[in-house]
Amino acid sequence: MADNSTDIKFKENSFKRIEQHNVDEQEKISAPSLTFFQDAVRRLKKNKAAVISLWLLALIVVFSIISIWWTPSDPNAQHVAYANLPPKIANGQIPGFTGKANVGGRIVDKYAQAKVPAGTYYVLGTDYLGRDLFSRLMKGIALSLLIGFLATLFDLVIGVPYGVVSGWKGGRVDTLMQRFIEIISSIPNLVIVILMLLLFTPGLGSIVVAMGITGWITMARLVRAETLTLKTQEYVLAARTLGESPFKIAMKHLIPNLSSTIIIQTMFSIPTAIFFEAFLSFIGIGIPAPNASLGTLLSDGQKTFRFLPYQMWYPAAAISIIMIAFNLLADGLRDAFDPKTQE
Template sequence: MADAKLTAGSFKPLNKDTHEEQEKISAPSLTFMQDAIRRLKQNKVAVVSLFVLLIIIIAAALAPVIAPHNPNTQNVAYANLPPKIGDGQLPGFKGETDVSGVKVDKYQQAGVPKGKYFILGTDYLGRDLFSRILYGTRLSLLIGVLATLVDLLIGIPYGIISGWRGGRIDTFMQRFIEIISSIPNLIVVVLMMLILRPGLLSIVIAIGFTGWITMARLIRAQTFQLKEQEFVLAARTLGETPFKIAMKHLIPNLSSTIIIQTMFTIPSAIFFEAFLSFIGIGIPAPNASLGTLLSDGQKAFRFLPYQMWYPAAVLCVIMIAVNLLADGLRDAFDPKS
């Protein structure tokens, strides 16, 4: 059998345009943050939760504009009115109450002028419940944000210093954390009430007193890993100060941990404030928070359940939305988890 011979005609020149097209990278170059946002957008539950939170935040921020009534204005003649919208044609919002099996128009009994109504009813002092929920949501969100800021301002530097220095300094700082974490938050709140008057400041200090511990521990663990990386060793070799290394290298690489932990801290602070207000040592009257509204509503829950259901629903929506968004952020920033 004769061997095949290769000649110049056996080869065809490669098209230059086709060759260059094959060498191109089809996918665009993405930074870490852009890639995380792309993964977050693919998580439909997290995106919906984000939009729900934005709607709640905007409504709370615009409470002075949206609220139809002053949340602290009392009118005992309008006490415990049921929800009503417009002319009362919408089911569940007709302004009627069941008295001995008979539907009674409470607005007509209270002498409420025609055309005046309360979307979510009124409380035992005749205050508009919808307006109080808007202002209460704003106050609860404010407490959550302020407590989270305290968490960030203390937890991040503490964790970086502890992880960076190591040795005896790290041991001492961790023993201090263990001492602080052994003190129950409720005791701290009571002590704050003795030193400061009950209110926003005392609650934020009480929540922030131990709230930064989890952040500090997570940052410390990550700092232990990052300080041995090549880019950090190179920065130290070039004579960079620890402060510049922390600002340029550590904190950007810790951003995912910080964002994720922050999203879990906010609902914890809101729920703790609601708990304090529910047991009567939180926001003082006449200011409203979701906790005080729940506390007032549960007193008449058997006869007027709507006074508790509405603030409870808002609190549940906030807690669920923030936790689902936090799960989505964790999957986006740390896919390995």
């Protein structure tokens, strides 16, 4: 069989000499040197939904902090003569904020009927007792966020040390600690909360403690699972060989490497606590009157939803935005801290 292939002839100009500076350029690392957290921040910035959620939550937190010292009016002050006024802004030319309502098939100016002084208006209207809904919403968001942060603090203070000790010790200690967790988790959260509210005066403290009793379990289990993996790593074994105490190993090696898991779980715990408080207040066993939280505002608004829907729309929108923003940010942080994430 004849070979029809032709010989390839190389000429002198077929090759190009590589100079020393070209070799240096090829071996040069073009990407900047980044730490783990710097790389996580870089990944997070690429997630537009997470970045928008972060800024939105920052604005909500600032909004809540301002409400500690200032609100348009006293959120608990009652003006029965101004009850159930619709939203109104300035001169009332913005649709939906005109201060007018449909009464008996006629559009009437509720502010004129109630003889509200000129220049006085309520941005989100008033409730059935004439309280400013905008001021109550500001206080409600602040109180709900405070409950969420305090309940999550229980997760960190109890769950992280519990998980680290359980995973580090192993053996019988780990078995006993996990059986204790299983006993607590077998009791429904709602039952524990109701018992706590019966034993103590209903309020912020009893709600936070009730949620904190069982809220740390998920954090403890996640930290324990990561600790079981980390304690077999070479740098941990080297530290143990050098005689480092377990406390120093935990602070220098375990906690920093657990930070991603802790941060992500914290972002999921905050909205869970906020929603649980809103549920308790909605069914009437949460924050007592006259204090406002998102749950109490929803509870008051649903009573008149058919006739005055705006009283429920605004707190419902607020809790929806907070829940969605926290979950989107948590998803973004999970992807940012996961080195396996494909870009």
